[in-house]
Each structure stands twice: as C-alpha cells, then as structure tokens.
C-alpha cells in the first residue's frame with residue numbers, strides 16, 4: 001500500500017524495517033525532484049494494510065519532516081513461486097507470470113528482463129527454455145527464498161543488524177554476498193522448500 005505525492009523535500013531515499021508498519025516486509029520513501037513515493041510492503045496481516053499505511057505516513061512525517069501534497073493512494077501485490085516447468089501449451093512464461101521474483105523483498109524487474117532474454121534465446125536457437133532458466137535464474141531465486149525464511153525468523157534485533165550492515169559501507173557487496181547461493185543456504189533448502197512449496 002502506498003502513496004505518490006508532491007513535496008518540497010530534497011531528494012532522498014529511506015527504508016524502514018518494522019513489523020508494526022510493514023509486517024515481515026519493509027516500507028520506503030523515495031523523493032526525486034519534488035515527486036515522492038512511499039509504500040509499505042506487507043508480507044502478512046494484509047487486512048491491516050490501511051492501518052500500516054497510516055503508521056508509515058506518520059513515521060515519515062514525524063521523523064523525516066516530509067510534507068505531502070496532492071497525495072494519490074495506490075496498492076498492488078506480488079507473485080512469487082517456482083514451478084518445475086515454465087512452458088505451458090507451447091507458451092514460454094517469463095517475469096512475474098512465471099513467479100520469477102526475489103522471494104526476500106519482491107524485486108522482479110531484473111528477473112523479468114533476464115527471463116525474457118532467455119525465452120528469446122530459446123526461440124531463436126531452439127535451446128530448452130526450462131534448462132536455461134533453471135541454470136541461470138533458479139539458484140538465485142531459491143537463495144532468495146532461504147533469505148526470506150531467515151528474515152521471517154529474525155525480529156527487530158535482526159532488522160537493526162541489517163540496517164547497520166546497509167549503512168556500514170556499500171550495501172551492494174553485502175547484498176551480492178547474500179543473494180548468491182552458498183553451501184550453508186543450500187543446507188537450508190529442504191526446510192525452506194517445504195515451507196514455501198517449491
């Protein structure tokens with residue numbers, strides 16, 4: 001759940017990890033050239049969406065002093081899953097329709113582009129699309145489900161640890177390490193696949 005709005009605030013980005021605002025998810029604020037977006041991304045308690053939205057707006061107003069004009073509310077949802085095949089009735093499924101999204105935080109633009117490119121490759125040279133996505137995308141998507149499993153296990157103490165890690169240097173190195181498969185995460189895969197049914 002979120003809003004877009006006009007603001008006089010300087011360009012900024014901020015993220016919140018707090019189960020009272022975005023249960024097991026996150027909320028964010030992005031301001032770019034006087035256009036703002038803020039959203040609370042919930043992974044459970046969906047019926048509390050409006051309540052979470054109000055808490056998030058209050059949090060950003062009180063803590064970051066954001067002024068909000070001409071607000072417009074929006075909502076959306078994400079699909080993530082892993083199927084054995086992404087070919088149905090001779091159609092190759094890509095992107096979110098194929099469930100290709102990061103299980104941890106629901107990012108899917110890169111997967112949409114990558115899977116589109118793999119499907120095109122398969123059509124052009126006749127290679128097996130299922131083999132291609134399983135080789136290039138599946139290990140990272142499986143790792144993202146393990147990350148989600150771990151994220152759901154930690155509470156606010158874990159969120160504080162993450163926030164420190166993100167601000168301690170380049171968050172990209174930290175994220176890259178955790179988004180890639182590792183032997184430890186591979187060990188957790190059977191438990192995680194039972195929970196998320198893949």
Ligand SMILES: Cc1cc2nc3c(=O)[nH]c(=O)nc-3n(C[C@H](O)[C@H](O)[C@H](O)COP(=O)(O)OP(=O)(O)OC[C@H]3O[C@@H](n4cnc5c(N)ncnc54)[C@H](O)[C@@H]3O)c2cc1C
Nearest residue numbers: 039075076077078094095096097101106107108109110112
């Ligand atoms: C609020 C929100 C914020 C997000 N933020 C990020 C982010 O910061 N980074 C990130 O990586 N991901 C983000 N995502 C996820 C990302 O948007 C999706 O993973 C990505 O857009 C999926 O791309 P896609 O091409 O598979 O599907 P879509 O982007 O959904 O595109 C599918 C298109 O097909 C059209 N369509 C559907 N049915 C038909 C039909 N029958 N005929 C013709 N056209 C049809 C739809 O109208 C749509 O335009 C966010 C999602 C939401 C909801």
